[in-house]
Amino acid sequence: MDFDLSEDQRLLQDSVSRLLGDKYGFENRKAYLKTPEGWSAEMWAAYAELGLLGLPFAEAEGGFGGGAEETMLVAEQMGRHITLEPWFTTVVLGGGFLRHGASAAQRAGIVPKLAEGKLKLAFAATEKQSRYDLFDIATTATKDGAGWVLNGAKGMVVHGDSADIFVVTARTAGGQRDHSGIGVFLVDAKAPGVAVKGFGTVDGQRAAQVAFSGVKLGADAVLGDAEGGLPLVDRVVDEAIAALAAEAVGAMEAAHVMTLDYLKTRQQFGRTIGSFQALQHRSADMMVALEQARSMAFFGTMSAQDADPVARRKHMAAVKVQIGRSARFVGQQTVQLHGGIAMTMEYAAGHYFKRLTANDGSFGDADHWVRVLTESGGLVAAA
Amino acid sequence: MDLRWTDAEKAFREEVRGFINANLPAATRERMKMGKSPTKAQVVEWQQILNKRGWAAPEWPVEHGGPGWTTAQRYIFREELMLAPAPSPLGFNINMCGPVIIAFGNKEQKEKFLPRMLNLDDWWCQGFSEPGAGSDLAGLKTRAVKEGDFWIVNGQKTWTTLAQHADWIFLLVRTDPNAKKQEGISFLLVDMKTPGITVRPIITIEGGHEVNEVFFDDVKVPAENLVGTENRGWDCAKYLLGNERFGQARVGASRERIARLKKIAAETWDNGKPLTQDIGFMTKVTEIEVELQALEMTVMRVIATAMKNPGSNKPDPTTSVLKIKGTEIQQGVSELLMKAAGPYAWVDGDPDMEGGTDQVVAEDPDIAPDWAFGLAGVYFNWRKQSIYGGSNEIQRNIMAKAFLGL
Numbered sequence: 169m170d171f172d173l174s175e176d177q178r179l180l181q182d183s184v185s186r187l188l189g190d191k192y193g194f195e196n197r198k199a200y201l202k203t204p205e206g207w208s209a210e211m212w213a214a215y216a217e218l219g220l221l222g223l224p225f226a227e228a229e230g231g232f233g234g235g236a237e238e239t240m241l242v243a244e245q246m247g248r249h250i251t252l253e254p255w256f257t258t259v260v261l262g263g264g265f266l267r268h269g270a271s272a273a274q275r276a277g278i279v280p281k282l283a284e285g286k287l288k289l290a291f292a293a294t295e296k297q298s299r300y301d302l303f304d305i306a307t308t309a310t311k312d313g314a315g316w317v318l319n320g321a322k323g324m325v326v327h328g329d330s331a332d333i334f335v336v337t338a339r340t341a342g343g344q345r346d347h348s349g350i351g352v353f354l355v356d357a358k359a360p361g362v363a364v365k366g367f368g369t370v371d372g373q374r375a376a377q378v379a380f381s382g383v384k385l386g387a388d389a390v391l392g393d394a395e396g397g398l399p400l401v402d403r404v405v406d407e408a409i410a411a412l413a414a415e416a417v418g419a420m421e422a423a424h425v426m427t428l429d430y431l432k433t434r435q436q437f438g439r440t441i442g443s444f445q446a447l448q449h450r451s452a453d454m455m456v457a458l459e460q461a462r463s464m465a466f467f468g469t470m471s472a473q474d475a476d477p478v479a480r481r482k483h484m485a486a487v488k489v490q491i492g493r494s495a496r497f498v499g500q501q502t503v504q505l506h507g508g509i510a511m512t513m514e515y516a517a518g519h520y521f522k523r524l525t526a527n528d529g530s531f532g533d534a535d536h537w538v539r540v541l542t543e544s545g546g547l548v549a550a551a
Numbered sequence: 552m553d554l555r556w557t558d559a560e561k562a563f564r565e566e567v568r569g570f571i572n573a574n575l576p577a578a579t580r581e582r583m584k585m586g587k588s589p590t591k592a593q594v595v596e597w598q599q600i601l602n603k604r605g606w607a608a609p610e611w612p613v614e615h616g617g618p619g620w621t622t623a624q625r626y627i628f629r630e631e632l633m634l635a636p637a638p639s640p641l642g643f644n645i646n647m648c649g650p651v652i653i654a655f656g657n658k659e660q661k662e663k664f665l666p667r668m669l670n671l672d673d674w675w676c677q678g679f680s681e682p683g684a685g686s687d688l689a690g691l692k693t694r695a696v697k698e699g700d701f702w703i704v705n706g707q708k709t710w711t712t713l714a715q716h717a718d719w720i721f722l723l724v725r726t727d728p729n730a731k732k733q734e735g736i737s738f739l740l741v742d743m744k745t746p747g748i749t750v751r752p753i754i755t756i757e758g759g760h761e762v763n764e765v766f767f768d769d770v771k772v773p774a775e776n777l778v779g780t781e782n783r784g785w786d787c788a789k790y791l792l793g794n795e796r797f798g799q800a801r802v803g804a805s806r807e808r809i810a811r812l813k814k815i816a817a818e819t820w821d822n823g824k825p826l827t828q829d830i831g832f833m834t835k836v837t838e839i840e841v842e843l844q845a846l847e848m849t850v851m852r853v854i855a856t857a858m859k860n861p862g863s864n865k866p867d868p869t870t871s872v873l874k875i876k877g878t879e880i881q882q883g884v885s886e887l888l889m890k891a892a893g894p895y896a897w898v899d900g901d902p903d904m905e906g907g908t909d910q911v912v913a914e915d916p917d918i919a920p921d922w923a924f925g926l927a928g929v930y931f932n933w934r935k936q937s938i939y940g941g942s943n944e945i946q947r948n949i950m951a952k953a954f955l956g957l
Contacts, residue, residue: 470555547843
């Protein structure tokens, strides 16, 4: 049991913290939001320089050689500043598929460019009917000689409008809700038949509706087993949940600190509002929610590395439930304790609330996962 | 960063579990599995078994009979006791009065009291709260006046847990009525057999006799029974209260009860199917399991911090988190256990309780399954958890002032 960071981990944390502290104040973020991309190309280059884009890849493949803990540390810093760049989608999600699903040859064509900041990925999984069930897939990939032909549409593809490559789930066999018969494919965003419609999301991120009509894919487009792709999806999503948990903790901590600062300065009735016990107790409850979330972010980072997919999924479900519950409480109370000012677009608090809300909804909210965990028997075995 | 137990810690857990399985009297385990408190005789018997093994005081220094464990080992030991379930070493002796005597007592006091505390030859109780001094403990009024070689004690203590079993009581008394609130208090050890002490039971809402009022009427206490410095007893009290780093987390105890809840739910029919298939009920169980998992990790973080800074008594905000969440979880589980029993929970069937049904009824399976007796009682009784040990509202005050800067 050791929660201490290694020297290298501390250096990584410090350098990310310094970069974002210098370049990602709330006013900077407002400016980044106004660019055509909706995020900062300059920051993207800075991430590349710092090794954050190659973070989880082996050094021999052009990466930084980081593990789950390093991802956690960076995600937490990104959460603190509610960053807008497609780091999570490219590095955690896209990177996860490359690390766990791609062949060395497939990686060789992508990882070095990705690490340099010249190539971005997005995960195209959600469909109109699927909600949070990533196995519910109507998009089809049918055999075409040695390759495949892709047809269908994906929605809410986060950062889909800037992606160079989509990681797409498609049905290769069986019925729409079967757990088998699912393939995972790498699809060039510029391939004929790919149509991308970008839009903004409530938390300031970007997303896209992506349609595939008769998109021809080579034999080398598939990641791993063309009919057994779901375990790969689950594994990558479990790692993504751990990163989302860390990101939420960073955002919650920043929101809590911001709230405390406000309570110590805002005056009403001739004294600071932080002197009122009702607000003090609410702040203490925010701290309880935050500490419980921080504990579960550690637990998520540890559990996501578990080789047993059943135990891992249960643990990640628990992470999602706790993080979602805490994020909701801290987010809502950040707004409540600030009062009217937090309702304004120009003030940071509301933006943290929105990001925390969207974080909970990513890959299934707490209500979804509490059901999944309940149906799988929960965490404690009967006596 | 490595967030898992080490191999040595895992082996230690096996050793503890093996010892408990080989030595815990079956009757004690059975009784506790039913959710009941162990009897006085069972607590004494088990602590003497632990003492023979050198495990009666996990947190004490080796020179006073402690086992010399790391923080992690202490935690594992205590968790295994809760999971068994087995009685914990008596808190009044081992976690309250003992550590105060070790830290503030003189040589004679250590020699006289500590070995008997370890072996539970003396059962101690805590005389802190008074009718007018609850959350505001320093408002206590019980007086001690020096007369020759004695302190003469007059006043009243209340909520004195298990005073009816006690041989000795440790008291906070006012020795300087003119000093500021916290500054005129002393820490006094009193033999419960001293003339002038009256113990009157307080029966709590479930019918149990756990707590008492204790009256002191010209009680003569030898001067040598004062611990530490006269009028500096508040230091002892603060030390005692701050000593419990893991607060009321009791993760193992909650896990044991959730496991029992699930067994009961599997055997209980509701709406034509086992209660375990009721998604509404089971969702509530899952919500608590998740909170408990998070709490366990919070405890781990406290342990890791403690192991890095051994001997540090620095206040840690997570201690309040553990108290608040730990008690909320225990109360939540007790409520679900009662709910799982459905109508059977309402049989006032615990023969140990005042006004409870007699033993014949309690053992009559036609009236209710044996596991159902007392579940409502535990639910009612455990409302105390968010009140005692610094109420959960006091914990929030502490967090706001000490850690949030409000």
